[in-house]
Amino acid sequence: GAGVSQSPSNKVTEKGKDVELRCDPISGHTALYWYRQRLGQGLEFLIYFQGNSAPDKSGLPSDRFSAERTGESVSTLTIQRTQQEDSAVYLCASSTAGTGGANTEAFFGQGTRLTVV
Amino acid sequence: AQSVTQLGSHVSVSEGALVLLRCNYSSSVPPYLFWYVQYPNQGLQLLLKYTSAATLVKGINGFEAEFKKSETSFHLTKPSAHMSDAAEYFCAVSGAGRRALTFGSGTRLQVQP
16 A cells, blocks of 8 residues: 555553554565554554564563564554553554665554553 | 653744754664654654765755764754644664664644744
8 A cells, every 4th residue: 555554543442351453564565563652752662573573572561462464464463451551552664674784764654542441 | 772862842933943853862883863753643754864874864844954973963953943843753763783763752843923
Protein backbone atom coordinates (compact mmCIF):
# COMPACT_ATOMS: atom_id res chain seq x y z
CA GLY A 1 0.00 0.00 0.00
CA ALA A 2 0.91 3.67 -0.08
CA GLY A 3 1.68 3.94 3.61
CA VAL A 4 1.79 2.04 6.88
CA SER A 5 -1.70 0.95 7.81
CA GLN A 6 -2.79 0.10 11.34
CA SER A 7 -6.04 -1.38 12.57
CA PRO A 8 -8.15 -0.79 14.46
CA SER A 9 -7.68 2.96 14.79
CA ASN A 10 -9.39 2.89 18.16
CA LYS A 11 -9.95 0.06 20.61
CA VAL A 12 -11.71 0.14 23.94
CA THR A 13 -11.39 -3.02 25.99
CA GLU A 14 -12.20 -4.19 29.46
CA LYS A 15 -9.40 -4.83 31.91
CA GLY A 16 -8.29 -8.44 31.73
CA LYS A 17 -9.24 -8.99 28.10
CA ASP A 18 -6.76 -9.78 25.34
CA VAL A 19 -6.32 -7.43 22.38
CA GLU A 20 -4.64 -7.81 19.02
CA LEU A 21 -3.32 -4.86 17.05
CA ARG A 22 -2.44 -5.10 13.40
CA CYS A 23 0.15 -3.39 11.23
CA ASP A 24 0.51 -3.52 7.45
CA PRO A 25 3.90 -2.08 6.51
CA ILE A 26 4.84 -0.44 3.25
CA SER A 27 5.38 -3.07 0.59
CA GLY A 28 9.04 -4.01 0.31
CA HIS A 29 10.01 -2.70 3.73
CA THR A 30 11.85 -5.44 5.54
CA ALA A 31 12.17 -3.65 8.87
CA LEU A 32 9.16 -3.12 11.11
CA TYR A 33 8.95 -1.44 14.52
CA TRP A 34 6.36 -1.15 17.26
CA TYR A 35 6.31 1.82 19.63
CA ARG A 36 4.01 2.91 22.43
CA GLN A 37 3.10 6.52 23.17
CA ARG A 38 1.41 7.22 26.46
CA LEU A 39 -0.54 10.44 26.86
CA GLY A 40 1.78 13.42 26.94
CA GLN A 41 4.90 11.31 26.64
CA GLY A 42 7.44 10.37 24.00
CA LEU A 43 7.67 7.20 22.00
CA GLU A 44 8.69 4.06 23.84
CA PHE A 45 10.31 1.34 21.72
CA LEU A 46 8.73 -2.09 22.01
CA ILE A 47 10.09 -4.44 19.35
CA TYR A 48 11.88 -4.50 16.00
CA PHE A 49 11.47 -7.05 13.22
CA GLN A 50 13.84 -7.74 10.37
CA GLY A 51 11.85 -9.93 8.06
CA ASN A 52 9.93 -12.29 10.32
CA SER A 53 12.57 -12.48 13.04
CA ALA A 54 12.80 -10.11 15.98
CA PRO A 55 16.43 -9.29 16.74
CA ASP A 56 15.44 -6.67 19.28
CA LYS A 57 12.48 -7.12 21.59
CA SER A 58 14.09 -5.44 24.54
CA GLY A 59 11.27 -2.91 24.87
CA LEU A 60 8.41 -5.32 25.52
CA PRO A 61 7.30 -4.30 29.02
CA SER A 62 6.15 -7.70 30.25
CA ASP A 63 5.38 -11.24 29.17
CA ARG A 64 1.80 -10.13 28.54
CA PHE A 65 3.10 -8.48 25.38
CA SER A 66 4.03 -10.47 22.31
CA ALA A 67 4.36 -9.78 18.60
CA GLU A 68 4.78 -11.74 15.43
CA ARG A 69 5.30 -11.03 11.81
CA THR A 70 4.48 -13.06 8.74
CA GLY A 71 7.33 -12.91 6.27
CA GLU A 72 8.00 -9.30 5.35
CA SER A 73 4.36 -8.40 5.70
CA VAL A 74 1.74 -8.02 8.38
CA SER A 75 2.63 -7.84 12.05
CA THR A 76 0.38 -8.29 15.05
CA LEU A 77 0.99 -7.05 18.55
CA THR A 78 -0.92 -8.98 21.19
CA ILE A 79 -1.52 -7.79 24.72
CA GLN A 80 -2.89 -10.40 27.07
CA ARG A 81 -4.86 -9.67 30.24
CA THR A 82 -4.84 -5.94 29.56
CA GLN A 83 -4.31 -3.50 32.40
CA GLN A 84 -5.24 0.17 32.62
CA GLU A 85 -1.55 1.07 32.38
CA ASP A 86 -1.57 -0.41 28.86
CA SER A 87 -3.76 2.48 27.66
CA ALA A 88 -1.74 4.31 25.02
CA VAL A 89 -1.36 4.87 21.31
CA TYR A 90 0.50 1.98 19.71
CA LEU A 91 2.48 3.05 16.67
CA CYS A 92 3.92 0.89 13.95
CA ALA A 93 6.66 1.97 11.55
CA SER A 94 8.50 0.36 8.68
CA SER A 95 11.67 1.05 6.77
CA THR A 96 13.92 -0.45 4.13
CA ALA A 97 16.92 -2.37 5.33
CA GLY A 98 20.00 -0.22 5.76
CA THR A 99 23.56 -1.27 5.08
CA GLY A 100 26.59 -1.03 7.33
CA GLY A 101 24.39 -0.34 10.32
CA ALA A 102 22.85 2.75 8.78
CA ASN A 103 19.23 3.39 9.50
CA THR A 104 16.87 4.73 6.93
CA GLU A 105 13.76 6.78 7.27
CA ALA A 106 11.03 5.08 9.26
CA PHE A 107 7.49 5.64 8.02
CA PHE A 108 4.85 5.63 10.72
CA GLY A 109 1.24 4.56 10.72
CA GLN A 110 -1.53 6.59 12.34
CA GLY A 111 -1.51 4.35 15.37
CA THR A 112 -4.07 2.41 17.36
CA ARG A 113 -5.47 4.22 20.38
CA LEU A 114 -6.03 1.59 23.06
CA THR A 115 -8.17 2.40 26.07
CA VAL A 116 -8.47 -0.13 28.87
CA VAL A 117 -11.45 0.47 31.12
CA ALA B 1 23.49 2.76 24.85
CA GLN B 2 22.01 5.81 23.25
CA SER B 3 19.61 8.44 24.49
CA VAL B 4 18.04 11.73 23.49
CA THR B 5 17.23 14.72 25.65
CA GLN B 6 14.90 17.44 24.47
CA LEU B 7 15.07 20.55 26.61
CA GLY B 8 11.69 22.15 27.10
CA SER B 9 8.51 20.13 26.83
CA HIS B 10 6.66 23.27 25.69
CA VAL B 11 7.93 26.14 23.58
CA SER B 12 5.84 29.16 22.65
CA VAL B 13 6.84 31.68 19.98
CA SER B 14 5.12 34.49 18.14
CA GLU B 15 4.28 34.14 14.49
CA GLY B 16 7.28 35.29 12.48
CA ALA B 17 9.74 34.69 15.29
CA LEU B 18 12.67 32.29 15.28
CA VAL B 19 11.93 28.70 16.27
CA LEU B 20 14.63 26.85 18.22
CA LEU B 21 13.96 23.38 19.56
CA ARG B 22 16.82 21.78 21.43
CA CYS B 23 18.04 18.20 21.18
CA ASN B 24 21.09 16.62 22.77
CA TYR B 25 22.05 13.02 22.20
CA SER B 26 24.23 10.42 23.77
CA SER B 27 25.77 7.74 21.61
CA SER B 28 28.93 5.67 21.78
CA VAL B 29 29.35 5.79 18.01
CA PRO B 30 28.60 8.39 15.35
CA PRO B 31 24.85 8.57 15.36
CA TYR B 32 22.12 8.93 12.83
CA LEU B 33 19.80 11.72 13.96
CA PHE B 34 16.24 12.54 13.00
CA TRP B 35 13.56 15.10 13.68
CA TYR B 36 9.93 14.02 13.37
CA VAL B 37 6.81 16.16 13.62
CA GLN B 38 3.40 15.08 14.83
CA TYR B 39 0.52 17.37 13.93
CA PRO B 40 -2.67 17.10 15.99
CA ASN B 41 -4.47 13.83 15.33
CA GLN B 42 -1.94 12.77 12.71
CA GLY B 43 0.92 10.30 12.50
CA LEU B 44 4.60 11.11 12.76
CA GLN B 45 6.23 12.64 9.72
CA LEU B 46 9.95 12.92 9.05
CA LEU B 47 11.18 16.53 8.98
CA LEU B 48 14.84 15.86 8.34
CA LYS B 49 17.68 13.46 9.05
CA TYR B 50 21.44 13.57 9.58
CA THR B 51 23.44 10.66 8.22
CA SER B 52 26.96 12.18 8.19
CA ALA B 53 26.83 13.62 4.67
CA ALA B 54 26.60 17.25 5.83
CA THR B 55 26.40 18.82 9.27
CA LEU B 56 23.70 21.32 8.27
CA VAL B 57 20.60 19.49 7.20
CA LYS B 58 17.64 21.10 5.51
CA GLY B 59 14.21 19.59 5.84
CA ILE B 60 10.66 20.23 4.84
CA ASN B 61 8.62 23.34 5.65
CA GLY B 62 11.71 25.55 6.06
CA PHE B 63 13.17 23.67 9.01
CA GLU B 64 16.84 22.88 9.35
CA ALA B 65 19.12 21.34 11.95
CA GLU B 66 22.84 21.44 12.58
CA PHE B 67 24.83 18.50 13.87
CA LYS B 68 27.48 19.65 16.35
CA LYS B 69 29.62 16.76 17.49
CA SER B 70 31.51 18.81 20.09
CA GLU B 71 28.23 19.75 21.75
CA THR B 72 26.45 16.43 21.02
CA SER B 73 23.57 18.52 19.77
CA PHE B 74 21.14 18.50 16.87
CA HIS B 75 18.95 21.54 17.44
CA LEU B 76 16.05 22.27 15.09
CA THR B 77 15.51 25.80 13.80
CA LYS B 78 13.24 27.77 11.54
CA PRO B 79 13.83 31.48 10.88
CA SER B 80 10.18 32.50 10.91
CA ALA B 81 7.40 30.59 12.64
CA HIS B 82 4.07 30.06 10.97
CA MET B 83 0.81 29.20 12.66
CA SER B 84 0.79 25.88 10.83
CA ASP B 85 4.04 24.89 12.60
CA ALA B 86 2.15 24.26 15.83
CA ALA B 87 2.75 20.59 16.55
CA GLU B 88 4.79 18.20 18.65
CA TYR B 89 8.39 17.68 17.58
CA PHE B 90 10.46 14.62 18.37
CA CYS B 91 14.20 14.17 18.09
CA ALA B 92 15.45 10.62 17.58
CA VAL B 93 18.75 8.78 17.32
CA SER B 94 19.85 5.43 15.96
CA GLY B 95 23.18 3.71 15.56
CA ALA B 96 25.56 1.62 17.62
CA GLY B 97 24.16 -1.47 15.95
CA ARG B 98 20.64 -0.70 17.04
CA ARG B 99 18.41 -0.02 14.10
CA ALA B 100 15.36 1.04 16.07
CA LEU B 101 15.05 4.74 16.76
CA THR B 102 15.34 6.06 20.31
CA PHE B 103 13.09 9.07 20.75
CA GLY B 104 13.22 12.06 23.00
CA SER B 105 10.20 12.99 25.08
CA GLY B 106 9.05 15.60 22.57
CA THR B 107 8.57 19.37 22.50
CA ARG B 108 5.19 20.91 21.91
CA LEU B 109 5.48 24.08 19.85
CA GLN B 110 2.82 26.75 20.17
CA VAL B 111 2.71 29.66 17.75
CA GLN B 112 0.96 32.78 18.97
CA PRO B 113 -0.62 35.23 16.50
